[in-house]
Amino acid sequence: MAANKIAKGVMEEVQKWGAMKQTGVSLLYMMEFGSRPTPRNLLISAQFLHKELPVRIARRAIELDSLPYGLSNKPAVLKVRDWYLDSFRDLRSFPDIKDKNDEFEFTQMIKMIKVRHNNVVPTMALGVQQLKKDLNPKMDYNDLDEIHQFLDRFYMSRIGIRMLIGQHVALHDPNPPPDCVGYIHxxxxxxxxxxSxxxxxxxxxxxxxxxxPDINIYGDPNFTFPYVPTHLHLMVFELVKNSLRAVQERFMDSDKVAPPIRIIVADGLEDVTIKVSDEGGGIPRSGLPKIFTYLYSTAKNPLDEQPEIDLETATTMAGYGYxxxxxRLYAKYFGGDLQIISMEGYGTDAYLHLSRLGDSEEPLP
Incomplete structure (x- = not known):
């Protein structure tokens, strides 16, 4: 395939599918449906994905092709777009799923698609960096609002696609861990x-x-609710990592003992809230809007040093500010949210709200 031009027929097909309506599912639905992974249910699930995934993937491919400021032409973004087009083609050329055999073949294929997209986040980050190099450094990042909104939609959609594929694949596990329904515990x-x-x-x-610094956790370890542990792990890991870094850097050359980070878990009727509190000096109010943008990081992109890492498991103290x-997108995906409240000169509190009811539909960009 030529670097920039997509075959006309493919693009027409992508446009057609991208115009179809997406179908959101809730955590509750995934849990109830997946609790009986009979061959018939797996067949229904595969038939749903066979129709749903091309719609979601087509929408992203169309957007990747029409980004502002010439972002669509950056080599890293073209690479991501080609992954989406390849996955769209794979899904569209797969025949209707009629029996257990078809379902097995289909599951193998979507596993491959998930792996193909492993590095989408760092590769897009690289594309944005390639763009930043070309832009006027004095440019106000608020002007890049369009790109920011696109990335929010794009990554939110990716969370959904990976959740649907991962959930379907995990339902095939012959010995699921106790109390687990696919990805959901x-x-x-x-x-x-x-x-952890x-x-x-x-x-x-x-x-x-x-x-x-030490970390103190307050809350009832016996309290449980249905959620996706990998999502929660990723969010808490990120918040705690930021707090550790702030406290560590603030107290590094001080003779005072670094104050501990406090994590408080509260269970309400609607929400489970996790608060991560640190005394790392806080963030000035003028800096707060920036912490949720993709175009701002005080650290350098680990990709500059090692382009082939898988971000889902990447572990550096400071990433590319993503x-x-x-x-926050992971929190919102199942109806929650993430808020950061800061006291400059003292510290930061992050509030992670998780919806306890699990009945909110996926937010479909």
Whole structure:
């Protein structure tokens, strides 16, 4: 395929599918449907994905082709667009799914698609960096609002696509862990997930700085609710990592003991809220809007050093500033939110709200 031009027939097909309506599913629905992974249900699930995935993927391919400021022509973005087009073609050329055999073949194919898209986030980050190099450095990032909104839609859609594929694939596990329905843990303890995410963040802090503040967790470890532990782990890991870094850098050359980071887990009727509090000096109010943009990071992109890392598992203390905006999308995906409240000169509180009801539809961009 030529670098920039897409065959006319393919683009027409993509346009046709991109115009169709997407169908959102809720956590509750995925949980109830997946709790009986009979061959018939797996067949229904595969037939749904066979129709749904091309619609979602086509929408992103169309957008990737028409981004402002010439972002669509950046080599990294062209690469991502080609992954989306390849996946669209794979899905569209797969015949109707009629029996167990078809379903098995289809599942193998969507597994491959998921792997193909592993590096979408860092590759898009690279594309945005390629763009930033060309733009006037004095340009106000608020002018890049369009790009920011696109990335929000794009990454939110990606979370949904990966959740649907991952959920379907996981339902094939012959020995699922107890209380798990695919990716969903029906009795997830937020305190336990917070503990494991904190330990991961702490070990990275130790590796990078040689020491790490303590982390204290408050909440009932026996309290559970249905959620996707990998999503929660990713969000808490990100928040704790930011707090550790702030505290570590503030107290590095001080003779005072670094104050601990506090994590509080509260269970309300509608929401489970996790608060991560640090005394890392806070963020000035003028800087707060920037922390949720994709175009701002105080750290350098790890991709500059090692282009082939998989971001889902990448572990550096500071990334390319994508942790917070992407964590907020994960929270919103199942009806939650992420808010950051800061006291400059003292510290920062992050509030992660998770919907307890699990009945909100996916937000479909």
């Amino acid at each position: 029906t009795k997830m303890s937020p305190v336990e997930v917070a503990r 995410a904190s330990e991961d963040a702490r070990s990275i802090c130790l590796r990078e700085y040689g020491s790490s 942790g917070l905006p992407i964590s």
